[in-house]
Amino acid sequence: MPDYKDQIPDYLDGHLTAEGMAAFNAQLEKDAALRQALEDYQAIRQTLGNAKLTEFQRKLELAKATTAKKKDRSRHKWQVWLLAILVLLLIAAGIWAVNTFSTPSPEQVIAAHFQEFEPGYILPPANPKRTTEEDTVAQLPPLSAARAAFSEQDYERALELMQTVPMSERGDAYYYERGVLHLLVEQPTAAVEALRQSNSSFEGGRYWYAAIALLKSGERAQGKEQLEMLLDDPSPIAFWQDKAEAMLHALE
Amino acid sequence: MVKLLAVGFCNLLYIWYARNEIHEKTGAMPTDDELIQGLKVGDQQVINYLYAEIYPAISALLSKYGASAEQAEDAFQEVLMSMHLRLEEQPLVLRNCKLSSFLSSCCLKKYWSVARRKKFRADQTPEELISLADEYDLEQTLHEVEQYRLYREHLKKLSEACRKLLGAFLIERLSLDQVAKLLGYTYDYTKKKSSKCQKRLIESIQSDPRFKDYKN
Numbered sequence: 203m204p205d206y207k208d209q210i211p212d213y214l215d216g217h218l219t220a221e222g223m224a225a226f227n228a229q230l231e232k233d234a235a236l237r238q239a240l241e242d243y244q245a246i247r248q249t250l251g252n253a254k255l256t257e258f259q260r261k262l263e264l265a266k267a268t269t270a271k272k273k274d275r276s277r278h279k280w281q282v283w284l285l286a287i288l289v290l291l292l293i294a295a296g297i298w299a300v301n302t303f304s305t306p307s308p309e310q311v312i313a314a315h316f317q318e319f320e321p322g323y324i325l326p327p328a329n330p331k332r333t334t335e336e337d338t339v340a341q342l343p344p345l346s347a348a349r350a351a352f353s354e355q356d357y358e359r360a361l362e363l364m365q366t367v368p369m370s371e372r373g374d375a376y377y378y379e380r381g382v383l384h385l386l387v388e389q390p391t392a393a394v395e396a397l398r399q400s401n402s403s404f405e406g407g408r409y410w411y412a413a414i415a416l417l418k419s420g421e422r423a424q425g426k427e428q429l430e431m432l433l434d435d436p437s438p439i440a441f442w443q444d445k446a447e448a449m450l451h452a453l454e
Numbered sequence: 455m456v457k458l459l460a461v462g463f464c465n466l467l468y469i470w471y472a473r474n475e476i477h478e479k480t481g482a483m484p485t486d487d488e489l490i491q492g493l494k495v496g497d498q499q500v501i502n503y504l505y506a507e508i509y510p511a512i513s514a515l516l517s518k519y520g521a522s523a524e525q526a527e528d529a530f531q532e533v534l535m536s537m538h539l540r541l542e543e544q545p546l547v548l549r550n551c552k553l554s555s556f557l558s559s560c561c562l563k564k565y566w567s568v569a570r571r572k573k574f575r576a577d578q579t580p581e582e583l584i585s586l587a588d589e590y591d592l593e594q595t596l597h598e599v600e601q602y603r604l605y606r607e608h609l610k611k612l613s614e615a616c617r618k619l620l621g622a623f624l625i626e627r628l629s630l631d632q633v634a635k636l637l638g639y640t641y642d643y644t645k646k647k648s649s650k651c652q653k654r655l656i657e658s659i660q661s662d663p664r665f666k667d668y669k670n
Contacts, residue, residue, distance in 0.1 A: 211649040215630070243656055246605055250624045254496075255602045258538050261498050262531050265505040272506060 206236050210243045308452045312414055315445065316386075321353045323407065324382050326375065345371055352379065357386040374402040382411050390418035406438030410445055426453055486553040493534065494541035504534065508554045512561050521565050529561040529568070532603065536595035546590050559586035564596065601668050608658045616651035623648055 206229045212218050213226050230236055306314070326349075342350060348363035361383045367376060381397035384390070393415035400408055409432035416425035432438055432446045484492070484503060492500025509530050516526040537546070537560075548556055609620060615637075622633045634644040659665050 208649075208653060211652040212645075215645075215648070217645055217649075239656075242660065243652070245601075246656060246659060247624055247652075249598065249601050250605050250609070250620075251627055252598075252602055253627070254539065255535060255599065256625055258496050258501075258535050259531075259602075259606070261496055261501050262505075262534065264498065265501040266527075268502050269505045269509070 206230075206233065207239050210236075210240055213240070214243060214247065305454075306448075306452055308417055308449060311445075311449050311452045312417070315414070319386075321355060324379055325349055325353055343371075344368070345376065349379070352383065357383055361387060374400045374404075376400075378402070378404050378408050378411075381408075381415065385411060385415055385418070390415045394419060394421075403432075403435050403437070406432045406435055406442030406446070409435065409438075410442050413446070413449065422453070426450065429453075486548060489553050490541065490546050490548075493537055496538055501534070504557075508557060511554065512558050515558050516561060516565050519562065519565065520569065525565060525568065526561070528603075529564040530557075532596060532599045533557060533560045533564055533592070535599040535602075536592050539595040539598065540590075540592055544591075548589075550589070551586055556586055556589070560590075560592060563587040597668065600664075604662065604664055604668065605655075605659055608655060608662065611658060612651060612654060615647070616654060619644070619647055620651050620655060624652075 204225070206226055209218060209222070209226055213223070218226060230240065344363055344366045348360045348367065351357075351360035351363055361380070364376070364380045364383060377396050377400035381393045381395075381400065384393035384396055394412065397408055397412040397415060403409060409428045413425040413428035413432070416422075416428060429446045429450050432442060433450075438446075484500065489500055489504065491497075493504070509527075512530055513523065513526040516529060517523070521529070534557075540546075546556075551559075609617060609625075612620070618637060619633060622628045622636055623630065628636065630644050630648060631641060633639075633648070634641045637644070639647065
């Protein structure tokens with residue numbers, strides 16, 4: 203007896219002979235299981251052949267692929283942004299590193315010092331000040347008049363007045379202040395001379411200005427010596443010490 | 455100099471970004487009616503739009519209720535397919551919600567039926583969310599789509615030769631003669647092979663417990 207179930211596809215596709223078809227139909231009438239199997243075949247074939255669903259399924263797959271591509275592009279966009287941010291960060295880090303780690307030259311250290319220079323670094327706190335233009339020479343003694351001009355940042359005038367101070371009044375402070383004034387008017391050699399005559403360290407300040415004067419005069423080794431003496435001095439203040447360290451670093 | 459370069463670089467970046475944004479936003483947003491009409495006729499642009507703009511939210515909602523990405527996508531595709539079939543028979547008029555909410559509700563309902571059937575852990579039934587889907591009867595077409603996808607799934611499991619043959623014969627509905635020419639077989643061999651492959655496919659489908667569920 204033939205297996206009628208195996209014949210279902212041929213039956214549905216009309217591939218059975220006339221006798222085979224008749225036999226199958228006869229079997230179909232008495233075999234409920236065969237009828238059920240035939241129904242299953244028909245239902246499955248009909249559903250799979252649903253052209254509308256097949257077409258729509260294709261479109262869904264296409265939409266899925268399109269969305270995935272779009273997502274990829276969007277991810278790519280973020281990668282570009284990330285890269286741009288990284289480049290910016292690198293530029294910023296580069297600027298910071300250059301500013302932080304680059305060693306300034308001795309000239310730059312000196313220039314930076316004089317850019318922020320104030321007469322208060324040098325002059326005693328109780329420095330007398332003239333109140334009118336006329337009282338400068340007439341009413342004040344020469345040293346006080348010089349200091350007044352110094353505090354007013356009239357350095358050339360202050361230097362002129364310094365030179366009129368009697369020898370008897372010229373002490374450590376006088377030579378210190380005069381040395382600095384020479385430096386301020388770009389006379390480094392005279393500054394070296396004046397500063398050598400001052401015996402006080404002025405908390406390290408005198409070494410500092412002597413070092414600058416020597417460096418400006420081309421005496422690099424002696425300038426360095428002054429800086430080292432500043433650091434060895436038992437009573438320098440941190441202000442001068444920091445400057446000396448920065449200059450030594452620059453000289454290296 | 456460096457600052458100037460940095461500012462210039464930032465400006466270029468901004469211009470590039472703005473141009474991209476404008477380019478992406480120039481397409482007008484379709485209305486719900488346009489989307490429904492597009493779904494009915496199977497407009498590729500509308501399907502793309504639904505996939506790109508609405509599916510992500512639906513996927514997120516379903517995953518909140520325990521669905522995997524695959525389950526969410528299956529639910530979304532099946533709901534769209536069943537709507538495509540159903541809209542030809544009955545127009546959809548949304549009174550109380552937007553299409554996106556309605557689709558979310560349908561997908562959640564669809565997923566929920568699967569979750570229950572597979573005894574997924576479900577702490578709470580999202581009744582309120584599901585209720586939106588009740589405004590439009592998708593049951594019958596959804597059933598049809600589920601069967602279609604189940605059969606396609608089993609077709610994919612067959613050998614490559616059977617897949618190609620049945621794909622051309624049952625899905626593309628080519629004649630056996632055309633299939634034979636397409637695959638480079640003789641007619642007699644194609645007939646025999648088709649019969650065998652169909653048998654394998656039907657057996658594979660019948661062995662799937664979901665087949666019995668769908669039949670009932």
